[in-house]
Amino acid sequence: MDAKEIERVRRFQRTVTQRIGVLNDRFLARDRPLGQARVLWEIGAAGSEVRALRARLELDSGYLSRLLRSLESDGLIVVDGGGPDGRVRTARLTPAGSAECEELDRRSDEVAASMLQPLSGRQRERLMTAMSEVERLLLASMVTIDALDPRHPSARHCIRAYAAELAGRFEGGFDPAHSPAADQELRPPAGLLLVAVLQAEPVGCVALKLHRGDAVAKIKRMWVDPAVRGLGLGRRLLAEAEARAAGSGVRTLRLETNRALTEAIALYRAAGYQEVAAFSDEPYAHHWFEKRLLREG
Structure with missing residues (x-):
């Protein structure tokens, strides 16, 4: 990683x-x-399960517990148990907590307005565009990709x-049983x-079908x-699948796709397919693609 890039990120954070x-x-x-x-x-207003809060905010369970205890002691939330064993804990706002949220929203709006007020209309437009781009890229950096069991x-x-998206986009629908x-x-x-998880x-997936002893995968x-x-x-996702395939000794990747999936077709072509x-009798396919993976070294 470039040291100058890292320093620019740190300066932006500060x-x-x-x-x-x-x-x-x-x-x-x-x-x-x-x-x-x-x-x-x-x-x-709807409340939230504690485990969902921890996952969304990516907080250590001990730190989140301390935050919740502080909010409870201030009378802003209540945390109760639910489920058959009482271990599903849910945090809910009290009336005082709802009032506090409304006040925080009001003050947050004031801070946002104070950022925009000194700027010209052109500068505001530039800031809005830059913020949107930064948010988009930060979200992209927060996505993790891991191999999971299909039953997860x-x-x-x-x-x-x-399957639901393909059923809505393909002529005649889509039946996963016909594309196993x-x-x-x-x-x-x-x-x-x-x-992929965000x-x-x-928020996304890709599967890789290997064939033992075969240098071709799908x-x-x-x-x-x-x-x-x-x-x-x-x-x-495609690059990660290619890397996993290459690590398993695969030298050629193949895939088939439907003509309705124009974005996917453009992606595959841009990625070198x-x-x-x-090469198959896939009933929903109109295009077949192949990519030779580079050998390391």
Whole structure:
């Protein structure tokens, strides 16, 4: 990683944290730091399970517990147990907590306005554009990709969403039974399923079907949640699948796709896949692609 790039990121962090008041232990001139205020916002009017809070905010369980205890002692939240064994803990705002959130929102609006007020209309437009781009890129940097068992809830979510989208986009719908990729085919050593997660939510997947002793493998079940398209996640998932395949001795990757998936076709071509003659009887395929992976060294 370039040392100058790292220093620019650190300088940006220092500027932003100072401007939004993170350094002050009385965020927005209230009697609590930013961490407590953010937890109140995340709990919201509907309440939130504690484990969901921890996952969304990526907080250490001990630190989150301390934040919740402080908010409870201030009378702003209550935390109760639920479920059959009482271990599913849910945090909810009290009336005082709701009032505090409203005040924090009002003061946050004032701070945002104070950032914009000194700027000209052109400068505001530039700032809005830059903020949107920074947010998009930061979200992209927060995505993690890991191999999961096909029966994992996050994996199941992605496969269901994949099938639902294809059913809506293909002429005549889509039946996964006619384009099989069974669970056992997506577990090592037969294959794997990569799942992308952002803020504790599954947002994409790609499967790799390996063939023992064969230098050819297939890409299957490529899907990215519409909410995060534009973050470069499709290219990243594809690159990760290629790296895993190369590490397993694969020299050629193949995939087939439907003509309705124009974005996917553009992605494959941009990633170096070449269209070839049909190599399968996949019923939903109109295009077949192949890519030779480079040998290391």
